[in-house]
Amino acid sequence: MKKLLILSGKGGTGKTTTAAAFIDFSNAEAFADCDVDAPNLHLLVGMKGRAKKTHFYGSEKANIDDKKCVSCGICYQNCRFQGIIREGERYSVNPFACEGCGVCMYTCPQSAVTMEEDVAGVLALYHEERLFSTAKLKMGRGNSGKLVTEVKKQLETGSSGRFAIIDGSPGIGCPVIASISGVDMVLIVAEPSLSGISDMKRILRTAEFFQVKTAVCINKYDTCIENAEKIKKLCQREEIPFVGCIPYDDKVSAAINEGQSIANINCPARDALYEVYENIKVYFI
Numbered sequence: 001m002k003k004l005l006i007l008s009g010k011g012g013t014g015k016t017t018t019a020a021a022f023i024d025f026s027n028a029e030a031f032a033d034c035d036v037d038a039p040n041l042h043l044l045v046g047m048k049g050r051a052k053k054t055h056f057y058g059s060e061k062a063n064i065d066d067k068k069c070v071s072c073g074i075c076y077q078n079c080r081f082q083g084i085i086r087e088g089e090r091y092s093v094n095p096f097a098c099e100g101c102g103v104c105m106y107t108c109p110q111s112a113v114t115m116e117e118d119v120a121g122v123l124a125l126y127h128e129e130r131l132f133s134t135a136k137l138k139m140g141r142g143n144s145g146k147l148v149t150e151v152k153k154q155l156e157t158g159s160s161g162r163f164a165i166i167d168g169s170p171g172i173g174c175p176v177i178a179s180i181s182g183v184d185m186v187l188i189v190a191e192p193s194l195s196g197i198s199d200m201k202r203i204l205r206t207a208e209f210f211q212v213k214t215a216v217c218i219n220k221y222d223t224c225i226e227n228a229e230k231i232k233k234l235c236q237r238e239e240i241p242f243v244g245c246i247p248y249d250d251k252v253s254a255a256i257n258e259g260q261s262i263a264n265i266n267c268p269a270r271d272a273l274y275e276v277y278e279n280i281k282v283y284f285i
Contacts, residue, residue, distance in 0.1 A: 001030070001156065002163040003183040004280070007207075009199030011170040013191045014219035017252065017262060018273065019167035020044035024263035025277045030159035033134040034148045034179040035169040036121065044261050047132050051124035056135060056150060058120025058143035059100040062093045068112035075104035075113055096140040121147050123154060131159045145174030152182070171199075172206045180206065185213045187243070187280055192218055192227035200231065204240065214240055215283060217276045221245035241283060244276035 006022070008015040016035070023031050023045055033041035062083065064075070069091060076084040076091055083098035084091055093104075095118065105113040120141040126132040133154040135147050148169070155164055166183065169175040180186060186207045190200040200216070207214045216235050221228040228245065235242040249269035255262050262270045 001159065001161060003155075003166055003185075004163065005034075005166045005168050005179055005183040005186045005212075006189060007168040007176060007179070007186055007203055008170050008189045009172065009201075009203035010191075010195060013170075013189045013196065014246070014252075015170065015189045016041055016044065016167050017256060018187070018189050018217075018219070018276075019165055020261040021263040021270070021273050022165050022277055024261050025274060026163075026165065028130070028163070028165050029161035030131040030133075030155055030164040032132065032151050032155045032164065032166045034151050034166055034175060036135045036137045036144055036147045036151065036175055037169065039134050039136055041167045042132070042134060043259050044256070045132065046259075046261075047126045047130075049126060049128040051126045051132075051134075053125075054123045055119045056121040056123050056137075056143075056147050057117045058141050058146070059118060060102075060115040061095050061098045061100055061118040062102070062104050063114050063116045064091055064093055064104075065112045065114070066090070068110050070110055070112075072109065074107050074109065078103050078107045123147075123150055125154045125158060127158055131155065131161070133158065144169075145178040148175045148178035149181075152179070172202050176203070176206065177210075180210050180212055183212060185215065185280075185283060188214060188216045190216055190218050190231055192221055192224040192231065194227070197227060197231060197234075201234075204238070213283060215243045215280055216240055217242070217244045217246065219246045220248040222247045241279075243279035243283075244272060246272040246276065 006019045033039045071089040081099045121137040123135045168179040251267040255265045
């Protein structure tokens with residue numbers, strides 16, 4: 001299975017909008033949302049049926065047994081992360097602050113503290129008409145990279161299709177690195193702003209480190225033609241395939257607010273994005 005990953009380097013560039021449109025343009029039988037901190041591809045692809053859901057276990061968290069605890073406060077005194085809550089004579093664990101270091105367990109004279117597996121998120125797999133792999137990480141939890149890896153495993157083991165489209169995370173952190181691993185090509189959706197150019201350069205360097213083929217398109221290019229030209233020249237200088245420009249279009253926002261892919265909307269942005277899709281096929285499919 002060939003895998004096309006869509007990234008942006010920053011949020012708000014139109015990455016998910018592009019991914020949803022590509023899924024419709026290609027009639028993709030398999031796709032995934034690896035933005036596990038804030039997954040929203042499902043809002044645009046209209047999945048039917050119920051998902052098979054499984055727990056994702058991250059790092060361990062402390063747990064205090066009230067029956068064994070004698071309220072000595074030693075765990076409270078030794079916790080460097082303020083993960084122990086004191087309420088009168090009772091002590092409990094704040095799961096958002098606990099780092100799973102185990103100091104409270106090792107210092108408790110009553111063995112009242114244990115380290116237990118923590119449900120850090122939920123994996124979901126839709127597999128009726130089409131295969132869609134996604135997940136949602138709990139607030140304040142780590143292990144986002146590991147969860148992205150599990151999302152991709154569901155995609156790879158559950159589908160026998162020729163290719164898959166993956167909506168990645170913004171930025172260049174752990175979930176992005178986990179998303180890039182093993183894909184055939186990365187399409188970067190850039191925006192013509194100073195921050196957009198800076199973040200595009202960062203994600204280009206990240207993809208280059210993993211030796212993955214990369215292409216670039218510009219969304220809302222006409223909001224700053226000068227910066228759009230800078231992006232084009234950068235791609236030309238670095239010999240990075242430039243696959244097109246998408247204009248700003250009010251109909252895109254309206255479609256997204258109604259939960260529709262712009263692939264089904266008659267508008268200039270849709271036509272330009274279809275041209276981007278046709279151009280990327282030359283390198284990918």
